[in-house]
Amino acid sequence: MASVPETMNQKTRHAWLVFVALGVGLALLPFLIDAGLGRSWVRILDLALLYVMLALGLNIVVGYAGLLDLGYIAFYAVGAYCYALLASPMFGLHLPFWALLPLGAAVAGLFGLMLGTPTLRLRGDYLAIVTLGFGEIIRIFLNNLNAPINITNGPQGVNQIDPVTIAGMSLGKTQVIFGVTFSSPHLYYYLFLILTLSVIFVSMRLQDSRIGRAWAAIREDEVAAEAMGINVRNIKLLAFAMGASFGGLAGGLFAGFQGFISPESFNLMESIMILCMIVLGGMGNIPGVVLGAVLLTVLPEALRYIGDLQRAWIGHVVVDPSDLRMLLFGFALILMMLFRPAGLLPSRQRKRELGAQGAIAEQEQVSVYDAKR
Amino acid sequence: MSLLEIQHLSVSYGNIQAVRSIDMALQEGERVCLIGANGAGKTTLLKAIAGMLPITHGSIHFGGHAITRLASYQIVHLGLALVPEGRGIFSRLSVQENLAMGAYIRRDKAAVQHETNEIYQRFPRLGERRNQPAGQLSGGEQQMLAIGRALLSRPRLLLLDEPSMGLAPMMVKTIFETIHDIAKRGVSVLLVEQNARLALATCERGLVMESGALTLQGASATLAQDAAIQKSYFGE
Numbered sequence: 021m022a023s024v025p026e027t028m029n030q031k032t033r034h035a036w037l038v039f040v041a042l043g044v045g046l047a048l049l050p051f052l053i054d055a056g057l058g059r060s061w062v063r064i065l066d067l068a069l070l071y072v073m074l075a076l077g078l079n080i081v082v083g084y085a086g087l088l089d090l091g092y093i094a095f096y097a098v099g100a101y102c103y104a105l106l107a108s109p110m111f112g113l114h115l116p117f118w119a120l121l122p123l124g125a126a127v128a129g130l131f132g133l134m135l136g137t138p139t140l141r142l143r144g145d146y147l148a149i150v151t152l153g154f155g156e157i158i159r160i161f162l163n164n165l166n167a168p169i170n171i172t173n174g175p176q177g178v179n180q181i182d183p184v185t186i187a188g189m190s191l192g193k194t195q196v197i198f199g200v201t202f203s204s205p206h207l208y209y210y211l212f213l214i215l216t217l218s219v220i221f222v223s224m225r226l227q228d229s230r231i232g233r234a235w236a237a238i239r240e241d242e243v244a245a246e247a248m249g250i251n252v253r254n255i256k257l258l259a260f261a262m263g264a265s266f267g268g269l270a271g272g273l274f275a276g277f278q279g280f281i282s283p284e285s286f287n288l289m290e291s292i293m294i295l296c297m298i299v300l301g302g303m304g305n306i307p308g309v310v311l312g313a314v315l316l317t318v319l320p321e322a323l324r325y326i327g328d329l330q331r332a333w334i335g336h337v338v339v340d341p342s343d344l345r346m347l348l349f350g351f352a353l354i355l356m357m358l359f360r361p362a363g364l365l366p367s368r369q370r371k372r373e374l375g376a377q378g379a380i381a382e383q384e385q386v387s388v389y390d391a392k393r
Numbered sequence: 394m395s396l397l398e399i400q401h402l403s404v405s406y407g408n409i410q411a412v413r414s415i416d417m418a419l420q421e422g423e424r425v426c427l428i429g430a431n432g433a434g435k436t437t438l439l440k441a442i443a444g445m446l447p448i449t450h451g452s453i454h455f456g457g458h459a460i461t462r463l464a465s466y467q468i469v470h471l472g473l474a475l476v477p478e479g480r481g482i483f484s485r486l487s488v489q490e491n492l493a494m495g496a497y498i499r500r501d502k503a504a505v506q507h508e509t510n511e512i513y514q515r516f517p518r519l520g521e522r523r524n525q526p527a528g529q530l531s532g533g534e535q536q537m538l539a540i541g542r543a544l545l546s547r548p549r550l551l552l553l554d555e556p557s558m559g560l561a562p563m564m565v566k567t568i569f570e571t572i573h574d575i576a577k578r579g580v581s582v583l584l585v586e587q588n589a590r591l592a593l594a595t596c597e598r599g600l601v602m603e604s605g606a607l608t609l610q611g612a613s614a615t616l617a618q619d620a621a622i623q624k625s626y627f628g629e
Contacts, residue, residue, distance in 0.1 A: 230497070233490075233493065233494065233497065234497065236483075236486060236490070237483060237486075237494050237497075240483040240484070240485055240486060241481060241483055243445070243477075243481065244477070244481035244482070244483060245494075246445075246464070246465050246466050247443065247445075247465060247466075247469065247474075247475055247477065247481065248466075248469065248494045248495060248497045248498070248542075248546070249466050249469035249470055249497050249498035249546060250466055250497060251464075251466050252466065
């Protein structure tokens with residue numbers, strides 16, 4: 021009798037060990053990467069965390085609620101510009117970080133509602149086209165809002181954006197804390213890590229909540245969902261707003277981290293890239309989305325080394341690595357569609373939809389069972 | 394006051410009037426069937442009651458509330474559930490998840506759990522396959538799931554649209570036994586059915602619909618004896 025609680029105890033102890041190991045690993049990661057690969061890779065790691073947040077935001081819209089959004093980068097742009105315009109010499113405003121972060125998320129959320137409201141009746145391809153247009157509209161606005169009144173500084177972008185400052189400590193400079201030297205990318209890493217973990221936590225809670233179930237229902241069948249008593253309109257708008265606010269949050273961080281933003285950073289290719297992250301990783305499944313985002317941020321950077329390799333082996337660059345990157349990337353996506361169509365770490369439902377090869381055989385068995393009765 | 398009261402109800406698809414000025418009432422605890430040929434407007438009438446179609450004229454009252462202009466999700470909250478034609482199950486969600494969606498509007502988790510287990514007892518096949526995607530169930534099992542799911546919203550009135558469609562005779566029998574049991578527990582039933590004989594045998598009262606209008610109504614026993622009905626709907 022006593023063995024049952026004992027195994028339970030062992031299980032929780034085991035879970036705790038994994039948890040602690042993971043925590044220590046994540047805390048030491050930037051130092052290991054700095055020592056092993058160099059400072060520039062810590063920056064790439066920071067960017068990877070930003071993309072994880074973005075991908076998790078888009079995952080709410082596409083993965084949970086099933087609304088295909090091809091203009092998601094617009095919310096990243098809104099968050100970034102919100103931060104940049106209120107914390108740079110542009111208007112001479114220097115609002116504190118703790119005010120800018122929620123503000124960026126909230127403004128992006130409003131833009132999410134702005135996109136959601138007119139597209140409520142659209143589905144699938146039609147929704148994709150409108151969202152794509154929306155993303156472009158935002159970018160073009162940012163590009164052109166420098167005349168007659170200069171608001172966004174047009175294609176030149178916004179410069180000298182204040183770095184994130186927490187409790188008087190600027191993350192833009194190297195800091196020594198308890199005798200340990202943290203460079204700026206290290207400091208940003210810890211901030212982004214904390215926020216990424218919070219976004220993961222919120223995503224998990226949302227998925228298991230009543231709202232999450234309602235999203236799953238409208239993803240499957242809107243009419244049936246409404247017949248269950250779900251207010252489809254509000255639940256869809258909530259998906260757009262929640263997803264957008266995650267994007268806005270990441271955008272604000274991006275602006276503070278980079279110190280410079282321009283409309284160029286928010287083009288269609290970025291939207292597609294984020295969508296690829298969640299498709300590659302496994303739509304609707306949080307570990308899959310995180311993996312997809314990290315892989316697709318890190319891989320293109322790693323492929324840059326192909327240029328160096330060519331120089332070392334052949335003496336000069338034969339194939340431009342940036343061309344090769346897109347080629348290999350396309351190749352990787354095709355391979356994935358062939359071998360893991362539901363993503364690297366698929367969600368349960370996607371697995372059922374795409375992965376289950378036995379589904380037809382199963383259906384036949386059912387019919388046989390019925391016939392026998 | 395009747396549970397469901399419909400006055401001069403008309404519904405149009407563009408220029409085509411699918412339901413023409415219908416008046417009907419349904420009492421609490423009553424089982425009523427609606428029979429008629431294909432295209433008579435039966436499904437349209439059910440959908441209009443459930444708030445899934447815009448109403449051109451007339452009014453609908455349910456449990457004392459005017460529901461004519463309410464959205465379908467609001468009507469569910471008042472205790473009216475529709476099992477649509479073709480069942481409308483969430484095929485990629487598991488059987489259990491489908492049933493949980495039926496209880497979406499409820500907060501009393503313990504009671505929902507209890508009623509879910511009751512449904513598994515009534516339909517053992519659903520219990521066996523509770524973790525499988527609903528799309529892999531057979532047609533009859535899907536119909537049971539759709540009915541079970543609708544019951545979990547604790548409706549006062551259950552609208553059933555062609556529950557026997559495409560099912561083996563054994564399954565049809567099970568489904569109609571279930572409808573009987575549902576009514577015994579005090580849930581009112583409005584049943585649309587092609588199989589007029591079975592429908593009249595299950596319900597106390599019948600309504601006959603022809604090209605969008607009600608042409609006949611009365612006690613099932615009387616209707617079943619009606620020569621015109623026997624000729625048109627029993628195929629005799």
